[in-house]
Amino acid sequence: MVTCINDALYPDTGRAVVTLLRRLGVEVEFPESQTCCAQPMVNTGYLDEAVPVVRNFVEAFEGYDAVVTPSGSCAGCARHQHAIVARRGADPALAAAVEATSARVYELSEFLVDVLGVTDVGAYYPHTVTYHPTCHSLRMLGVGDRPRRLLERVRGLTLRELPAADQCCGFGGTFAVKNAETSVAMGSDKARHVRDTGAEVLVAGDNSCLTHIGGLLSRQQSGVRTVHLAEILASTEGAAR
Amino acid sequence: MVEASKPAREEILGRVRRALAGVEPGYAVPPSPRIAPVSDVVAHFAERVADYRAVVERCSAADLAAGVAAALPAGARVVVPAGLTVPVPGADEDAGFTAAELDGYDAVVTEARVGIAETGTIVLDHGPGQGRRAISLVPDRHVCIVRADQVVPDVPDALPLLDPRRPHTWISGPSATSDIELDRVEGVHGPRTLHVLLVD
Amino acid sequence: MSATFVGMPAFPAAAHAALGNAQLRHNLAHATGTIRAKRQRLVDELDASCSWEELRLAGAGVKESALVDLGTHLERLEETLTANGATVHWARDAAEANAVVAAIVKAHGVDEVVKVKSMVTQEIGLNEALAAEGIAAWETDLAELIVQLGDDLPSHILVPAIHRNRAEIREIFLERMAAAGRPAPADLTDEPAALAAAAREHLREKFLRAKVGISGANFAVAETGTLVVVESEGNGRMCLTLPEVLVSVVGIEKVVPTFHDLDSLLRLLPRSSTGERMNPYTSTWSGVTPGDGPQEVHVVLLDNGRTNALADEVGRQALRCIRCSACLNVCPVYERTGGHAYGSVYPGPIGAILNPLLKGVGHDDQVDSLPYASSLCGACFEACPVRIDIPSVLVDQRAKVVDAHRGGRPKVEALAFKGAAVALSDSRRLGLGERFTGLGLRIGRRFGASKWTSARDLPPAPRESFRAWWRRTEGGGHGG
Structure with a gap:
């Protein structure tokens, strides 16, 4: 899917x-x-x-x-x-x-x-990244530290801790427009925490949340890119992005 | 007292029955878990009570009277309940004082029913040696005597020892509030000093 | 307290004002941050010694076992309370409960009462009802006192004045205490200890002369006719012990079957609420104790919408709530908007489900807006000591709001979703390929893309959709 x-x-x-x-x-x-x-x-x-x-x-x-x-x-x-x-x-x-x-x-x-029982997927990604565990992954599915374990095995990658990582980014589906101001207030705090890490790339397992945080980071001209976990794991030395 | 009460009763109970139509009334409550045993329950109790910034002193039965006297400031007006097993020279025994009269006392000395180690809680059931609820409330200093053999590990150990028909006061440290910026501050309406004498 | 929640705007409009108040946001972030850390430390401590999750299951089980057989337990409670010398009253709604309390107070010929902090008496507007009868109701909890003196509204279940910092509290005490009784000392500082001492002096004269005390109850034990009040300051003990007459207003969902059932709840509540192993004071009483405390004891059992909630198969679990406020403290929405935006004495995640469950949906835009005041992040469910699955109830209440408006003139949003349902139920209707890319943006625009783009950029549209790429390359087999 x-x-x-x-x-x-x-x-x-x-x-x-x-x-x-x-x-x-x-x-x-x-x-x-x-x-x-x-x-x-x-x-x-x-x-x-x-x-x-x-x-x-x-x-x-x-x-x-x-x-x-x-x-x-x-x-x-x-x-x-x-x-x-x-x-x-x-x-x-x-x-x-x-x-x-x-x-x-x-x-x-x-x-x-x-x-599949793998954590090392043979990826190469020579960047400094920080990871946001999205709420539904974290609390609805309970994926726990699986994404982190995968990221830790990516060669070339430097992982920076995201402060208050488990706080919601404020996307929340239609919440983002029905309660746009609250959503943006939450997202702005998330974006600030992301910038504080000094990472080049914010990674997460949901593009919906990344659209929201990325939209704020872009508006703030932060220079931080948002990239889905899958794209980092798919990257290899031959085809590094 | 109010005429609506009887029809209100019938109507509320009727609504409850309708709301639960088809709901199975039996529900198996999972047992509440027990904490891992600690090696020295009495020491654990002393530590946890002290955590609330209460004064905790351990003493022998022989030293208790002296301990009580030392816990009371010189010249303090002291009230004690009937049946207190320790003599407190100069103290008045509660004679059904009014709240205003109790407000004239600086301190109260009572015993207790149970001590709960894990939570640092003292439970009074207001029997002999403990007195009416008001006497351990209005004076600003509460000197409370807890015997080591009254201390149990945790809440589930305390409940079976308590008679639900009696009133209980569970005390965990001095009066406190977290109402200003969610920070705990000791000392509001209840006794601002809780002095616990733990008798080995 | 003359301030009232009546006529509050819907959540997004109410949140607008709060979000613009930097001081409020600072106060809230500081206070909720403090309490979150304290709670987590104690949850971890307990978890290291037994199992927090098992304790939650036990607590939820106790409340659930009471609710599924509520009629039996209420009748038992009435029987035991009566046998213990208490008088039991029943009230279908707020007006009935207020009338019962006012009649008792007037029967004793007094014009003032002292009150223990109680959510339910705020819910029914008891203070305003008593004021209309010429009876002054003095709030004695420190935070309630701050709210009452400040002519303000509560914004948190546990700490109704959480939106106020120490400097603001000092101002309120200096300006308002004198009109209500003993004035604050002129040299009052904003040290919390000094503020607490001022409250002690101010209220003591009221405690000492009070003839009637009014309380709620955290728990009501059916088997023994025991009421339980959990508190910190000692104001509860004062109100429950010193007056001659005690009236307790108790929601029917507060009943627990047995005395032993208090075990899990008394272990869960303080850790979840104030982040303490145990709160400073817990009082229990079983009717009248000869020679000790009030010799006339009344208990008013209140419905006021609780049976509506009980009838809601998904929402029923909200009645398990023990009012700890952990869900507020972890909620990212509450942390930014504060409690007033919810327009109720029950704010935060629990308020977002409890208000529509008690009041019903479909007839008040403010109530209907509450289930949407959440990003569904799930932090509330994780923190709830009695495992109320708040996100699931929120989603269910949203469906009930939508259903309540079906049949009328459909809103733009309803039309958009109907259109989306048609488009998304068959990929062929999407016209496949490139046109799919436009769908999301079209739905977004219908919803008001301007609400998105006022503060957030949109990503650039891709050259081709995934499915267009898949088709063109035959599953990525070539090209791409």
Whole structure:
């Protein structure tokens, strides 16, 4: 699952996932009927509208051994919220399909560490980075230190501690526009902490959060780039970015 | 007292029943976990009480009367409950004083029912030697005698020792507040000094 | 306190004012930062000796076991309280509860009462109701006193004056104490110890003469008819012990089945609340104790929307809340906006679910805005000592807000989501390829992209979408 945001705005992240997984010997497919995990609808309260989207999701990913996605948030929605949507749809067949699919959904770092059993993915990234553990990865999925363990094995990479790392960046989906001022206040503090690390690159496992923090860092002309974890892990000495 | 009370009762209980229609009433409560044993429960208690900036002194039974006397400032007006096992020369025994009368006392000496080591808590059940709740509240200095054999490791050990029909006061250090910038400051309405004599 | 939350604007508008107040944000960041660190240290300490998670499960279990059989426990509580010499009253709503309390106070011919800090009496507006009957209700908790003297509104469950720093508190005491009784000393400094001493002197005369005390309760034990009040300053002991008459207003969700059930809750609450192993004072009483404390004891059992919450399958868990305020202290939204923006005595994450559950959604924009006052980061659930899954309840309440507005004229947002649902339920409808890139931006624009771009840049649109690349290169097999 590439996710709708990555498909539309961050194709490089999707391509990095494909590159990385193939390098690790995984057979990768992109079922073209996939669209979105329905999280925007669910988290804004539009459950009726989420039902056909979740139906499409389970149909698109039926029959695969694993559904891997470079987003803690979308993985969290599939694992924890699709069942709520299925209940709303009052469709036992959909509920059964959701149960079967959601158990096979993995956030990228989970898939690498837990399923493939690797932490050294052979990456090379000669930059100073700091890592923001996004809330849904951290608290909804409990990915723990998996992304850090992966980053620590990237050659050339210097990891700087992010102060108050586990505080939310303030993105929060439609929260970012419904409560834009509070969202920006939270994001500004996050951006300040990022700048304080002196890192060149802010890395995270969710491009939605990175869009928000990156938008602030860019407006502040901080010079800090935001890069998805997948793109760093996909980088190799031959093709260093 | 208010006429609405009876229909209110029936209506609230009716709403509760309707709200819970189809909900299974039995619920298995998981047991609350116990802390790992500490080697010296009494020392642990002393340390934890002192953590609240209470004064903690350990003494033998023989030295207790002297310890109490030393804990009371010279010339202090002292009130004691009926049934206190330690003599306090010059103290007045509580005779059902009013709150205003109690406000004229500088200190109170009481015993206790239980000491809880992990949380540094003293529990009074206001029996003999402890007195009415008011006497250990209004005077500014509380000298409290806790026997070492009254100290238990943690809260779950204390509850079975307490009679729920009696009133209890759980005391963990002197009166304090965190209301100004969430910083703890000792000394508001309750006794500003808590002096604990721990009798071995 | 003449200030009131009535007529507060919806959350985003209320937050606007708070976000612009640098002093407020500084006060909040300092206070919540302090308490977060203290709480975490004690949670870690306990976890090293047993298991914080198991303790949470036990605490949640106790409250859950009470709620799933609430009718039985309430009837038992009434029976035991009555047997212990207390008088039990029932109140369906705020007006009924206030009338009961006012009638008791008037029956004793007094024109003032002393109060222990109690969320429920704030919820029902008891002070204002008593004032209308010519009865002065003196708040005796330090923070409540600061709020009352300052003609202000509470902004935190535990520390209602958290938005005030020491210098502001000094000003309030110097200016306002005299009109309410004993004035503050003229040489008052802003040292917290000096401020606390001023409050001690000011309130002591009120404690000593009070005939009627009013409290809430943290817990009400059904089996034994025991009420429990957890506090720090000793003002609670004063109000519960010195007056001749004690009236306790208790929400029906405060009941726990047995005395032993207090174990996990008394271990969880202070650590989660003030970041202490135990709070300075906990008082328990079971009706009337002859010769000790109030000889006339009343308990008012209050619904005021709690049965609405109880009927909500997902939201019911909010009634487990023990009002520790840990969720406020860890909430990144609360830390920036403060409590007033929530327009209720229950602010923060718990307020964002409790208010709509108690009041119902679909008829007040302010209440309807609260479930959206969260980024769903989950820090509240992680901190909650009774494991209330606040993010899940928030999401469920959002669905209830949306559902309550279905059938009327749809808002722009509803139309956008209906459109998105059609587009996203079948990739062929997206027109595939490049056109997909535009979808996200189109939805974004409908939502008001200006709200995004006022402070944040948007990323540059890519040359082609992922799916366009996949098609062009046949799955990355060539080119790209």
